[in-house]
Amino acid sequence: MDFLELVKKRFSLRKYSSKKIDRELIEKCLEAARLAPSACNSQPWYFIVVDDEKLKNDLADIAFSGIYSSNSFAKKAPVLVVVVNEKSNYVARVGGFLRGTQYSLIDIGIAVEHFVLQAQELGIGTCWLGWFNEKGVKRYLGIPKSKKVEAIVSMGYPPEGVVPGEKKRKNLDEIRKYFTGER
Ligand SMILES: Cc1cc2nc3c(=O)[nH]c(=O)nc-3n(C[C@H](O)[C@H](O)[C@H](O)COP(=O)(O)O)c2cc1C
Structure with a gap:
């Protein structure tokens, strides 16, 4: 598929x-994530796939309860993928500190987007989820308190008749300029 077509096709399902x-x-989606670039090739990510129905439902109940219940739609997804921020390597951490940047967040953003675009190419819909009960998720999955869960991705096939809405995005003119030497 033409890459831009694929990008246009992806939407939050x-x-x-x-x-x-x-x-x-x-596994194919995970492979696409694995091959993502990262600062100093740090690869600061770990993916926990929950595809057993009971375990996924239990996880969803914890992750999307209370103030997080706006995301309870994700319980209906057959698979939830929990994205854990692994410690970056030393050079990336020092570089990030000196630049005032957390490269691992950039890296994870790229890897997860690889994942979701690969899923889209396979006809599988996804939704990035950044709003969830992190403490509960860590406790349920046995993730150490010291680690950060950055996102959960829900994935599943779209039901019949579900089509992407119009993409609401800024115009290109609002987000780019070609530098002409004028400041
Ligand atoms: C880091 C991140 C966190 C997000 N968190 C949520 C979320 O918690 N719940 C949700 O329904 N959508 C979430 N989204 C999806 C965005 O709302 C969605 O990508 C945006 O509105 C654009 O729509 P589209 O993905 O359909 O093109 C998240 C997206 C990103 C990239």
């Missing part, structure tokens, strides 16, 4: 059919 996702396909 918030309704899912009950069709299960083959692990082989999940």
Whole structure:
């Protein structure tokens, strides 16, 4: 598929059919994430895939309860992928400190977007989820308190009839200029 077409096709899917996702396909998405670039090739990510129905439902109940319940639609997704921020390597951390940047967040953003675009290419919808009960998720999955869970990705096949809405984005003119030497 033409890359820009793929990008245009991807949207945040918030309704899912009950069709299960083959692990082989999940592995393909993870492979796309694995190959993502990262500052100093630090690869500061770890993915916990929850595709067992009961475990996924239990996780969703914890992750999307109370003030996080606006994301409870994600319980209907057959798969939840929890993205953990692993410690960057020393050079990336020192570089990030000197630049006042946390490279690991940039790196994870790229890796997860690789993941979701690969999923889209396979006809699988996804939704990035940044609003969830992190403490509860860590406790449930046995992730050490010291680590940060940056995102959860819900994934599933779109139910029949669900089509992407219009993309609401800034115009190109609002987000770029070609530098002409004038400041
Ligand atoms: C880091 C990040 C966190 C997000 N968190 C949520 C979320 O908690 N709940 C949700 O429904 N969508 C979430 N989204 C999806 C955005 O709302 C969505 O990408 C944006 O509105 C553009 O729509 P589109 O993905 O359909 O093109 C998140 C997206 C990103 C990149």
